[in-house]
Amino acid sequence: MTSKIYQKNATIIDNFRINGGYYKLILATPEIADRIIPGQFVHIRINDKTDPLLRRPFSVHRVIKNKGKFNKGQIEILYGIVGRGTEILSKVSPKKKLDILGPLGNGFKIGSEYSTHILIAGGMGVAPLMFLAERLSKAKAKNPKQKIVVLIGAQTKRKIFCEKEFKKLGCDIRISTDDGSNGFKGRVTSQLTQILPLFKNQASMIYACGPEAMHRALALIARQNNIRAQISLETYMACGFGVCMGCTTNTSGGYKLVCKDGPVFDANDIVWPQN
Numbered sequence: 001m002t003s004k005i006y007q008k009n010a011t012i013i014d015n016f017r018i019n020g021g022y023y024k025l026i027l028a029t030p031e032i033a034d035r036i037i038p039g040q041f042v043h044i045r046i047n048d049k050t051d052p053l054l055r056r057p058f059s060v061h062r063v064i065k066n067k068g069k070f071n072k073g074q075i076e077i078l079y080g081i082v083g084r085g086t087e088i089l090s091k092v093s094p095k096k097k098l099d100i101l102g103p104l105g106n107g108f109k110i111g112s113e114y115s116t117h118i119l120i121a122g123g124m125g126v127a128p129l130m131f132l133a134e135r136l137s138k139a140k141a142k143n144p145k146q147k148i149v150v151l152i153g154a155q156t157k158r159k160i161f162c163e164k165e166f167k168k169l170g171c172d173i174r175i176s177t178d179d180g181s182n183g184f185k186g187r188v189t190s191q192l193t194q195i196l197p198l199f200k201n202q203a204s205m206i207y208a209c210g211p212e213a214m215h216r217a218l219a220l221i222a223r224q225n226n227i228r229a230q231i232s233l234e235t236y237m238a239c240g241f242g243v244c245m246g247c248t249t250n251t252s253g254g255y256k257l258v259c260k261d262g263p264v265f266d267a268n269d270i271v272w273p274q275n
């Protein structure tokens, strides 16, 4: 899919710290807000200096559509501080502008043929899945028999986000934490294995975003249970639109670019590196 990529100076509406040391960035960018789909991303120039040189990629967490004179379309980004770029980003004040590129990549494919949509978030992977859940819940309003099940996994309860928001959308939520401080004690993929028999006879699709180890485990579970799964890869990347070839991933169809062919891939297509 090739669609127009916009480069915009987006005004920062807000940029603030939330629970668990994470942040929310809200940008006014009507063209991108109108066109972006869940799983696609924007590439942000963190400041107007040459250091850091490269843009940083972020999924869109939510879209706030055109609501009249004062809100012409905004995107919300949920992010964590990983290194220098995100550290600088966390200190940028509202009313300033950020140079952004988007919409980029291929997002999640939402199939109306599935009666159960299973969303699996590992840590910060919850970021693009909220936007996806919003779209799925709109589809569910027309077809109430559809189910949206959301599995959120994190190290500890402080790092669980969006539980209330998913509930508001009518999703069936399952929480897991590595330390057992909230919900199921253990990996989100262990919880998935536990609940999958409930959906065995239904047409289900899994949509996931999280660390590589989670994607690997999930791909195996999906294959063993004959369920389709889409995963959003967060590979380190440079240009973001398929020119620098810096973000290749091995697939059954040869090497593909995460920025252009992904970031969302069919889990079955990924050839995982040997340990």
Ligand SMILES: Cc1cc2nc3c(=O)[nH]c(=O)nc-3n(C[C@H](O)[C@H](O)[C@H](O)COP(=O)(O)OP(=O)(O)OC[C@H]3O[C@@H](n4cnc5c(N)ncnc54)[C@H](O)[C@@H]3O)c2cc1C
Residues within 6 Å of the ligand: 041, 052, 056, 057, 058, 059, 060, 077, 078, 079, 080, 081, 082, 083, 084, 085, 086, 087, 124, 127, 128, 233, 234, 235, 236, 237, 263
């Ligand atoms: C398509 C896509 C969507 C993303 N969406 C989000 C999002 O919604 N929210 C969010 O918080 N983050 C997201 N990320 C990750 C985010 O882009 C990185 O955390 C950010 O670029 C780090 O920049 P930095 O300058 O702070 O860290 P750097 O100084 O660039 O890196 C610090 C350390 O982290 C490693 N690193 C950085 N980025 C990655 C990566 N993508 N994969 C593996 N290792 C990495 C570096 O090798 C280095 O060791 C996304 C990434 C991609 C590719």
